[in-house]
Amino acid sequence: MEPDNSAIRDGHAVNKWLARHFCINRSDRAANFREWGRIEKRLTLLLVTVFSLFAASLSCAKSIWDFQEPVTPVARDSIAASVDFLRIIMGIYVVVFAVFAYSIFKHRKSSGAQPGTFTKPGTRWQWALAISPFLLLIYIDYIWMGVPAFHAIAQMEDTRAAAEMVVKVTASQWKWQYEYPEENIRFVSTIATTQGQIHNREAKGEHYLQEVDNPLILPTNKKVRILLTSTDVIHSWWVPSFGVKRDAVPGYLREMWVNIEKPGTYRGQCAQLCGDGHAFMPIVVEAVAEPQFKEWLARKKAEGSAAEAAAGKVWSREELMAKGNEIYNGVCIACHQAGGKGVPGAFPALAGSKIVNGPLLDKNGLLIKDGHLDRVMNGKPGTAMQAFKNTLSDVEIAAIVTYERNSFGNRMGDMVQPSQVKALR
Amino acid sequence: MTQAITAVAHDQHEHPPAGIMRWLTTTNHKDLGILYMSFGAIMFFIGGVLIMAVRAELLFPGLQLLSPGMYNQLFTLHALIMVFGAIMPFATGLNNYLIPLMIGAPDMALPRVNNWGFWILPFAALLLLIPFFLQFSGIGSGASGLGWVMHNTSLDLQGGIGVDFAIFAIHLLGLSSISGAINVVVTVLNMRAPGMALMKMPLFVWAWLITAFMLILAMPVFSAAATMLLTDRHFGTHFFDAANGGDPILLQHLIWFFGHPEVYIVLLPVWGLIPHILATFSRKPVYGYRAQVYALWAICFLSFIVWSHHMLTSGLPLAAEVYFMYSTMAISIPTSVLVFCWLGAIWRGAMTFETPMLFALGFVAHFGMGALTGLILPDVAVNAQYHNSYVIVSHFHYTFFGGGIFGMLAALYYWLPKFTGRMFDEKLGRLHFWLTVISFNMTFIPQWFAGLDGMPRHIADYALRFSTMNFISSVGAFLLGLSQLLLVYIVFKCVRSGPKATGQVWEGAQGLEFTLPSPPPYHTFETPPAVK
Numbered sequence: 001m002e003p004d005n006s007a008i009r010d011g012h013a014v015n016k017w018l019a020r021h022f023c024i025n026r027s028d029r030a031a032n033f034r035e036w037g038r039i040e041k042r043l044t045l046l047l048v049t050v051f052s053l054f055a056a057s058l059s060c061a062k063s064i065w066d067f068q069e070p071v072t073p074v075a076r077d078s079i080a081a082s083v084d085f086l087r088i089i090m091g092i093y094v095v096v097f098a099v100f101a102y103s104i105f106k107h108r109k110s111s112g113a114q115p116g117t118f119t120k121p122g123t124r125w126q127w128a129l130a131i132s133p134f135l136l137l138i139y140i141d142y143i144w145m146g147v148p149a150f151h152a153i154a155q156m157e158d159t160r161a162a163a164e165m166v167v168k169v170t171a172s173q174w175k176w177q178y179e180y181p182e183e184n185i186r187f188v189s190t191i192a193t194t195q196g197q198i199h200n201r202e203a204k205g206e207h208y209l210q211e212v213d214n215p216l217i218l219p220t221n222k223k224v225r226i227l228l229t230s231t232d233v234i235h236s237w238w239v240p241s242f243g244v245k246r247d248a249v250p251g252y253l254r255e256m257w258v259n260i261e262k263p264g265t266y267r268g269q270c271a272q273l274c275g276d277g278h279a280f281m282p283i284v285v286e287a288v289a290e291p292q293f294k295e296w297l298a299r300k301k302a303e304g305s306a307a308e309a310a311a312g313k314v315w316s317r318e319e320l321m322a323k324g325n326e327i328y329n330g331v332c333i334a335c336h337q338a339g340g341k342g343v344p345g346a347f348p349a350l351a352g353s354k355i356v357n358g359p360l361l362d363k364n365g366l367l368i369k370d371g372h373l374d375r376v377m378n379g380k381p382g383t384a385m386q387a388f389k390n391t392l393s394d395v396e397i398a399a400i401v402t403y404e405r406n407s408f409g410n411r412m413g414d415m416v417q418p419s420q421v422k423a424l425r
Numbered sequence: 426m427t428q429a430i431t432a433v434a435h436d437q438h439e440h441p442p443a444g445i446m447r448w449l450t451t452t453n454h455k456d457l458g459i460l461y462m463s464f465g466a467i468m469f470f471i472g473g474v475l476i477m478a479v480r481a482e483l484l485f486p487g488l489q490l491l492s493p494g495m496y497n498q499l500f501t502l503h504a505l506i507m508v509f510g511a512i513m514p515f516a517t518g519l520n521n522y523l524i525p526l527m528i529g530a531p532d533m534a535l536p537r538v539n540n541w542g543f544w545i546l547p548f549a550a551l552l553l554l555i556p557f558f559l560q561f562s563g564i565g566s567g568a569s570g571l572g573w574v575m576h577n578t579s580l581d582l583q584g585g586i587g588v589d590f591a592i593f594a595i596h597l598l599g600l601s602s603i604s605g606a607i608n609v610v611v612t613v614l615n616m617r618a619p620g621m622a623l624m625k626m627p628l629f630v631w632a633w634l635i636t637a638f639m640l641i642l643a644m645p646v647f648s649a650a651a652t653m654l655l656t657d658r659h660f661g662t663h664f665f666d667a668a669n670g671g672d673p674i675l676l677q678h679l680i681w682f683f684g685h686p687e688v689y690i691v692l693l694p695v696w697g698l699i700p701h702i703l704a705t706f707s708r709k710p711v712y713g714y715r716a717q718v719y720a721l722w723a724i725c726f727l728s729f730i731v732w733s734h735h736m737l738t739s740g741l742p743l744a745a746e747v748y749f750m751y752s753t754m755a756i757s758i759p760t761s762v763l764v765f766c767w768l769g770a771i772w773r774g775a776m777t778f779e780t781p782m783l784f785a786l787g788f789v790a791h792f793g794m795g796a797l798t799g800l801i802l803p804d805v806a807v808n809a810q811y812h813n814s815y816v817i818v819s820h821f822h823y824t825f826f827g828g829g830i831f832g833m834l835a836a837l838y839y840w841l842p843k844f845t846g847r848m849f850d851e852k853l854g855r856l857h858f859w860l861t862v863i864s865f866n867m868t869f870i871p872q873w874f875a876g877l878d879g880m881p882r883h884i885a886d887y888a889l890r891f892s893t894m895n896f897i898s899s900v901g902a903f904l905l906g907l908s909q910l911l912l913v914y915i916v917f918k919c920v921r922s923g924p925k926a927t928g929q930v931w932e933g934a935q936g937l938e939f940t941l942p943s944p945p946p947y948h949t950f951e952t953p954p955a956v957k
Contacts, residue, residue: 066877236738
C-alpha cells in the first residue's frame with residue numbers, strides 16, 4: 001500500500017521521514033494540543049496517575065511494595081529477577097501505550113484527521129517496525145530473562161547436593177508437624193493467636209495470625225533439605241523471605257531447600273486452600289546460629305527422654321487433666337472447638353458424644369474398634385480426624401483422652417495411663 | 426408456486442407467539458441471543474453480590490461477617506458464576522445474535538439445539554446455588570468451597586453435597602457449551618452467504634469459530650475430571666485418593682488441561698470483537714486481518730500445551746518446569762501480534778470517542794497490564810513467590826475483568842442500538858466507563874502489592890501487614906459494584922425511551938449487520954445477501 005503522502009510538508013528532514021514512513025505529522029501538533037477535550041484530559045490524568053503509581057512502587061526497592069526481605073540465595077535471586085522483569089514489562093507498557101496515547105490525541109476526527117486506508121505495513125521501514133517488537137520480545141523471553149530463569153530453577157531444584165541436614169514437614173488440617181529425622185525429634189506447630197483476637201473480642205497482637213506455639217528452629221548458614229508431605233489434603237509451605245513455596249501432597253514426598261543467611265524470626269503461612277482453617281495455619285521459623293541450634297537440639301532431646309521416662313510412671317488424674325487441657329487447646333480446638341461443641345455438619349461435638357462416652361477398652365484391655373482411644377490413636381480414614389499416634393507422645397494421648405472423657409459435661413470418671421497407650425501402639 | 430409457499434411460511438414465522446411462550450419456545454437466534462445475554466447479565470450481578478460479601482469481610486482484619494466456611498463458598502460460587510454463568514453465556518449470546526447477521530445466514534444451523542442449550546443454563550445455575558440456600562434451613566453443609574478448580578478434594582474432607590451439586594452443574598454447563606459450540610461450527614462452515622470466503626469473515630466470527638473448537642476439545646476433559654471426582658466420592662474409585670494409590674495432582678492436571686484453554690475461551694470472543702469497534706470509531710478498515718486470524722489460531726494451539734504453569738509449585742520434575750516456563754512465554758508472541766494490530770487499527774484514523782470506543786480502549790489498556798504481568802508468572806523460581814498469592818488474583822482479574830468484562834461492555838454498548846433500535850444515553854455511558862476504570866484499578870492494584878508482600882489468596886482473615894491494601898481494595902470493590910448498577914439504568918432507559926437508532930448506528934460501522942434496520946426484523950437474510 002502507498003503511504004499517505006498528504007502529510008509531507010516542507011520542513012525538517014526528520015519530519016519528512018516521519019510523515020513518509022509512519023504517517024506522523026509533526027507540524028500541526030500545537031493545533032491539536034489546543035483541541036484536547038475534557039474527557040481526554042481526564043484520560044491523560046488517569047493514565048499518568050496509574051503509571052506514576054507503578055513507577056514509584058518499582059523504584060522504591062525494599063519498601064512495603066516489594067517482596068519481604070530475602071534471606072536465602074533462592075529468595076535473593078527471585079527478588080532480583082522479579083524486579084528486573086517488572087521493570088521490563090513496565091518499560092514495554094509505557095512505550096506501547098505512549099504510542100497508543102499519541103495516536104489517541106493526534107488521530108482524532110475533531111482535529112480534522114483524515115482516516116488512512118492501509119491495512120498492513122506499507123514500506124520497508126514499517127515492516128521493520130512491525131517485526132522488531134517480536135524480535136525484542138523473543139530476546140526478552142528466551143535470553144534476557146530466559147537464561148537467568150533457567151539457572152534459577154536449576155538452583156532451586158538442587159535440593160540434594162551438599163545438603164547438611166534434613167527436616168521433614170508433615171501438613172495436616174490445620175497444623176504443621178516438624179521432624180528432625182537424624183535427631184529423632186518431632187513436634188507439632190499450631191496457631192497461637194487466640195479466638196478472641198480473631199473474633200474481635202480482644203486487641204490484635206503485632207503478629208496476629210502469624211504466630212505459633214512451637215516454631216521451627218533452623219541453623220543459619222547451613223543447607224537444609226526440607227521434605228514435605230501431608231496426611232489429608234494438599235497444603236503449601238510458604239515463607240516469603242525464603243523465596244520457596246512447595247505443595248505438601250498426601251501420599252507423596254516433595255522437597256525443597258533453604259540456606260538462611262541471617263538469624264531472625266521469619267513468618268509465612270499455608271498457601272493452598274485446604275478447608276475452613278486455611279487462613280489459620282501459620283508458619284514461624286526461628287533461624288539461630290549453629291551453637292544455639294545445637295543447644296536447642298540437646299534441650300529438645302532431653303525433653304524427649306523425660307517424656308519417655310514420664311510414659312513409664314503412673315500419672316495422677318489431676319496431672320493428666322492439666323496436661324490434657326493444654327494439648328486440647330493446641331491440637332484439637334481448631335476442629336472440635338472450645339467446650340467440645342464441634343461445628344455442626346463439619347466436625348462432631350465431643351460434649352455428649354457417644355464415642356467419648358463409650359467404653360475405653362474391651363475386657364482384654366485391647367482397643368475397641370471405633371472406640372474413643374482407637375479414634376484418637378488411629379484416626380478416621382477419609383476425614384480430618386488423623387491418626388494422632390503418629391504425632392503425639394504416649395503421655396499426650398493419655399492426657400487428651402482422659403481430659404475429653406471428663407470435660408465438657410462428659411463424666412466418665414475413668415482415665416488412661418501413658419503406659420497403656422505405649423502398650424497399644 | 427415456490428414463491429407462494431415461501432410467502433405463507435414467511436407470514437407464519439413473522440409473528441412469534443406473544444408473551445412468555447415466545448421466550449420459552451423460541452428457536453430464533455435473535456431471541457436466544459437476547460436470552461443468553463440477559464442470563465449472563467443477571468448472573469454477573471449475582472456473582473457480584475457474592476464477592477461484595479467477601480470484600481466486606483476483608484475490609485478489616487478479623488472475622489466480622491462470615492465464617493471461614495461461608496467465605497470459601499462465596500468466592501467459589503463467585504468464580505464459577507462469573508466464568509460459566511456470566512462471561513461465557515454473554516459471549517454465546519453475542520455469537521447467537523451476531524454470527525448469522527455477520528455471515529448473512531437466516532439463523533443458526535441447529536435452532537432447536539440452540540434453544541435446548543440455553544434452557545439448560547438456568548437449571549445449571551440453580552444446581553450451583555441450591556446447596557448454598559439449603560444450608561440456611563439446616564440441610565447439608567452449603568455450596569462447594571473448594572475454589573473453582575477444585576484442587577483439593579481428598580474424599581469427604583471438604584464440601585458435602587455442595588461439591589456433588591457443583592459437579593452436576595458442571596456437567597450441564599458442559600453440555601450447554603458444547604452444543605452451542607457445535608452450532609457455531611456448523612453454522613459458520615455451512616451457512617455463509619455466497620462470496621463470503623473464510624478469509625473474508627469478520628474477525629468476531631473467526632474468533633468464535635476458534636473458540637468453538639477449543640470448547641469442543643476442552644470441555645469434555647473438565648466433565649470427565651468432574652465425573653472421576655464424583656465416582657471417587659461415592660463409588661469407591663481412587664483416581665485422586667492418595668491413601669488408595671491415586672494421585673491428587675492428576676486432578677490438577679486434568680482440570681488445568683481444561684482450565685487454561687478456558688482462559689482463552691473467555692478472551693477469544695473479546696479479541697474478535699475489539700477490532701470491529703476500533704475500526705468503526707477510527708473510520709478505517711481492520712488492520713492486519715490475516716495476522717490476527719493466524720495469531721488467534723496460534724493462541725488456540727498454545728493454550729493446550731501450557732496448562733501446568735498453573736501448578737509450578739506442586740513439585741513437577743525439573744524438565745517439566747523448564748518446558749512449561751518456555752512454552753508459556755511463547756504465548757506472548759501471538760498476543761503481541763494482536764496488540765500491534767489494535768494499534769494499527771487506530772493509527773492514522775479519524776477517531777471519535779463514543780462509549781463503546783472508550784471501553785474498547787480501556788480493554789486494550791487493562792488487558793495490556795494483565796498480559797504483561799502474565800509474562801513474569803511462568804518464571805518458575807519467581808513463580809514460587811507469586812503462586813497462590815494475591816499477585817495472581819490481581820493478574821487474572823486484569824485479564825478477566827479488564828480484558829473480558831471491558832470487552833463485553835464495549836460490545837454491549839456497540840451493538841445495543843442494533844439490538845434495541847434505540848440509542849443509549851451517551852453521557853451516562855461515559856460516566857459508567859470512567860467510574861468502572863477508576864474503581865476497577867482501585868480494587869486490583871492494591872491486591873498486586875498485597876500479594877508481593879506475601880498475602881496468600883483464599884484466606885478469610887489476614888495478618889495486620891496487609892490491612893491497608895485490603896481496605897483500599899474493598900472500598901474500590903464496593904464502588905465497582907455500585908457503578909455497575911448504572912449500567913442497568915442505562916440499558917433500561919435505552920430500551921424505554923432512547924432516541925431511535927438508524928440502521929447504520931455508527932458513522933464508521935462496517936459489516937452486514939449494519940446494512941439492516943435497527944432493530945433487525947425477526948427474520949433476516951432469508952435470501953442470502955451477495956458479498957463482494
